[in-house]
Amino acid sequence: GVLVKTSIEYRVRNNNDIFFRINYDNSTADYTLGPANVITNVIEGTASFNDLLLGAGYRFGDNKLRTFIMLQAGIKYYNFPEFIQTNSVISIAQGRNNAFSTRATIGFEYYFTEKSAFSLDLLQNQVWDKQDFWRESGSAYGFSFGFITSLF
Numbered sequence: 042g043v044l045v046k047t048s049i050e051y052r053v054r055n056n057n058d059i060f061f062r063i064n065y066d067n068s069t070a071d072y073t074l075g076p077a078n079v080i081t082n083v084i085e086g087t088a089s090f091n092d093l094l095l096g097a098g099y100r101f102g103d104n105k106l107r108t109f110i111m112l113q114a115g116i117k118y119y120n121f122p123e124f125i126q127t128n129s130v131i132s133i134a135q136g137r138n139n140a141f142s143t144r145a146t147i148g149f150e151y152y153f154t155e156k157s158a159f160s161l162d163l164l165q166n167q168v169w170d171k172q173d174f175w176r177e178s179g180s181a182y183g184f185s186f187g188f189i190t191s192l193f
Contacts, residue, residue, distance in 0.1 A: 043068060043069070044067070056103070059098070061096070062097075062111065063093075065091070066092040067092075069089050070090070088121050088174075090117060094113035094115035098110055102150070104152060106150070111144075113144045115143075116139050140168045140172060142167060146164045156191035160185075160186070160188070160189050162184060162187075166180070166181045
């Protein structure tokens with residue numbers, strides 16, 4: 042899937058020091074639900090996931106190339122299809138739930154100006170509640186490539 046990351050970061054110093062970051066990330070996943078080996082009564086839709094994460098990290102490097110490590114914790118908000126049976130009628134509603142989650146990130150940054158860079162992040166997300174989509178495994182791995190710049 043595609044993850045859209047939005048973050049605000051406070052740096053004590055540009056490099057070789059601690060920083061704090063809050064993320065609000067959004068992703069979606071398409072799904073198909075239906076009885077096994079049956080072509081009819083198939084339900085298709087899209088589930089959305091929103092992460093609100095807060096954490097700290099340490100950045101080190103020089104003026105051009107920097108690396109960081111970061112740990113964050115927060116809440117994953119998501120929706121999913123919910124089957125409701127009333128007598129012999131089955132309806133499908135959009136259910137909502139949340140779960141505690143964490144993220145570990147290793148990032149690599151190339152600064153082409155003093156305050157602007159390209160960033161490559163390798164990340165591991167963990168949902169700790171064994172519920173809904175995460176009954177067997179709450180772990181997910183991914184990477185992101187993006188552009189970062191200072192607002193001030």
